[in-house]
Amino acid sequence: MTLALVLIAMVLGALILRVNIAAILLIVGAYVHMVWGDGELVYIIEDMWSAIDKEVLLSIPLFLLCGSVMGKGAIAARLIRVMRALTASIPGGMALATVLTCAIFAAISGSSAVTLIAVGSIAYPALIKDGYSKSFALGALATGGTLGVIIPPSIPMILYGIVTETSIVELFTAGILPGVFLTVLLGGYTVIVNRHIPRQGFSWVELGQSLRDGVWSLIMPVILLGGIYSGYFSPTESAAVALAYSLVIERFVHKQLSLRDLYETALDTTTMMGSLFPLLAIALSINLLLTSEQVPAQLADWMSSAVESKTTFLLLMNALLLIVGCVMDMASAILVLAPLLQQMGDTYGIDPIHLGVIMTVNLEIGLLTPPVGLNLIIAMTAFREPFGVIVRGVLPFIALMLFGLLVLSFVPQLSLFLLQ
Amino acid sequence: MSLGGRVLRVLFRGEIVVAISAYVVIFGLLLTDVVMREFGLGSIFGAQRISVYLMIVCGFLGLGLAASQGRHLRPRFLDGVIPASLSAAADRVGSVIMMGVFAAFGVIAIQFLLDAIEYGELARTIRIPMWTIQIVVPYAFFSTALRYAIFALDPSLRPKEALE
Numbered sequence A: 001m002t003l004a005l006v007l008i009a010m011v012l013g014a015l016i017l018r019v020n021i022a023a024i025l026l027i028v029g030a031y032v033h034m035v036w037g038d039g040e041l042v043y044i045i046e047d048m049w050s051a052i053d054k055e056v057l058l059s060i061p062l063f064l065l066c067g068s069v070m071g072k073g074a075i076a077a078r079l080i081r082v083m084r085a086l087t088a089s090i091p092g093g094m095a096l097a098t099v100l101t102c103a104i105f106a107a108i109s110g111s112s113a114v115t116l117i118a119v120g121s122i123a124y125p126a127l128i129k130d131g132y133s134k135s136f137a138l139g140a141l142a143t144g145g146t147l148g149v150i151i152p153p154s155i156p157m158i159l160y161g162i163v164t165e166t167s168i169v170e171l172f173t174a175g176i177l178p179g180v181f182l183t184v185l186l187g188g189y190t191v192i193v194n195r196h197i198p199r200q201g202f203s204w205v206e207l208g209q210s211l212r213d214g215v216w217s218l219i220m221p222v223i224l225l226g227g228i229y230s231g232y233f234s235p236t237e238s239a240a241v242a243l244a245y246s247l248v249i250e251r252f253v254h255k256q257l258s259l260r261d262l263y264e265t266a267l268d269t270t271t272m273m274g275s276l277f278p279l280l281a282i283a284l285s286i287n288l289l290l291t292s293e294q295v296p297a298q299l300a301d302w303m304s305s306a307v308e309s310k311t312t313f314l315l316l317m318n319a320l321l322l323i324v325g326c327v328m329d330m331a332s333a334i335l336v337l338a339p340l341l342q343q344m345g346d347t348y349g350i351d352p353i354h355l356g357v358i359m360t361v362n363l364e365i366g367l368l369t370p371p372v373g374l375n376l377i378i379a380m381t382a383f384r385e386p387f388g389v390i391v392r393g394v395l396p397f398i399a400l401m402l403f404g405l406l407v408l409s410f411v412p413q414l415s416l417f418l419l420q
Numbered sequence B: 001m002s003l004g005g006r007v008l009r010v011l012f013r014g015e016i017v018v019a020i021s022a023y024v025v026i027f028g029l030l031l032t033d034v035v036m037r038e039f040g041l042g043s044i045f046g047a048q049r050i051s052v053y054l055m056i057v058c059g060f061l062g063l064g065l066a067a068s069q070g071r072h073l074r075p076r077f078l079d080g081v082i083p084a085s086l087s088a089a090a091d092r093v094g095s096v097i098m099m100g101v102f103a104a105f106g107v108i109a110i111q112f113l114l115d116a117i118e119y120g121e122l123a124r125t126i127r128i129p130m131w132t133i134q135i136v137v138p139y140a141f142f143s144t145a146l147r148y149a150i151f152a153l154d155p156s157l158r159p160k161e162a163l164e
Helices: A002-016 A021-035 A042-052 A055-072 A075-087 A093-109 A112-129 A134-149 A155-164 A168-193 A204-229 A235-253 A259-292 A295-306 A310-327 A330-347 A352-366 A374-383 A387-410 A413-419 B003-038 B047-069 B084-119 B136-153
Strands: none
Touching: A002 A021, A002 B084, A021 A042, A021 A259, A021 B084, A042 A259, A042 B047, A042 B084, A055 A075, A055 A093, A055 A112, A055 A155, A055 A235, A055 A259, A055 B003, A055 B047, A075 A093, A075 A112, A075 A204, A075 A235, A093 A112, A093 A134, A093 A168, A093 A204, A112 A134, A112 A374, A134 A155, A134 A168, A134 A352, A134 A374, A134 A387, A155 A168, A155 A259, A155 A330, A155 A352, A168 A204, A168 A235, A168 A352, A168 A387, A168 A413, A204 A235, A235 B003, A259 A295, A259 A330, A259 B003, A259 B047, A295 A330, A310 A330, A310 A352, A310 A387, A330 A352, A352 A387, A352 A413, A374 A387, A387 A413, B003 B047, B003 B136, B047 B136, B084 B136
């Protein structure tokens, strides 16, 4: 007990001194090996190596590169134009167009931050111009951006799949209906609260022109996801094809991508991988040690003796993940908690794929919750608006997402239906 | 520019060139492999394996690159515990701790490398000595430790933290 308290004190001390999570995990790994393991620290490096020596991980940098390329290009602008033309005759059409664009862009980029920045940079001024309130526009964009992590391809789902040894293709498939459900939920809300906003006239000409300009962007999710679900491509091959497609489209069709942009996207991806990969490697290394010491199994036993009902467990797990989402980034939370929660979920008969969806949606909400909600911070920086305005704007959306989370938690068919 | 600044720049330029080149090769290999397969031309020997090893090299180089760009993930909910007046000192102590951790793991990684040499391990599929790839591990830890040592000595060189 004392040794565990020492470990907690060390972690808290390191956090106070602004030590990054990679270094903290290395400290934790070393401590756990020294105190509870056999003291051979070289095993940490060996486990780190075997953790990242996997073909499936190749998809992560490629999806990140792809998202980064699209963030710099014109795909988002063209998607918004198509969605705007389609929803012009609906009250709150521009807001609905924004949510739908976020959902489609999410189906290409796999990243919440990229979705928010790429769509938001174009949609935010348009929403303000059309008379939407600042707080609503910011809330819709920050929340719409989070769809990037549940609608496949999703990098958090890839991480969950790797760390729990669950099929990534099945996770992607399971994410489709929850993604559609959350999009409908957000879209419905935007239409209802903005019914007073004057509708625009629908124009077949504008729709035709926007479709002509946006057809290359609209085809992309079909190629990417169609390739994966049909079994034609593995997720890694699909990521490579999507990257090639986005490079060709942005550089030669949309003519939006300079060589400087390419360098910046590569640099961006490399540093992002630099923060993600060591984390993945160290977390998996610690998980291997914990598993060999049967810690997850013991925790699962303890949990099942303390909490008998599956419903209570689901509620407790959601509460835990929502709190974790407030203070921890998504990747770290998945890498640290997913193996433990999966083992616990098993004892209550929760499908690991369903658990992955629940975990992703929980941490998706964490992108919106202060103090460290990533989308709040990105929205504050990208749109130069006060933090308070953004937080006020996302509050109703968080309530909606919580409702969505409860439905997804207690209706597993929504996640598992397409797998059957 | 100070010596520390020059060292940081040299490290960054060298590592980013290797990392970006590796990503270009990964992308090229995987795409060519898919295209060749689709046109019935077979596939490139070891394309996926080579790509994985290159990705690992990129991942480890990224450890230092992320440090130099302030991109390492860090939970910030306890940032307010230390008063603003002591914030710079806390950052400096944090840099010293990170330098120590990464340097210590650099030393451990050398043991890892020596083991690979001693056992004559070969890379899967492409059958080259494993240590020629694994040498990136101690390098990455030491390069990151050196960066944090420089940040501790001259905090003005420590990058502002990015959002993610």
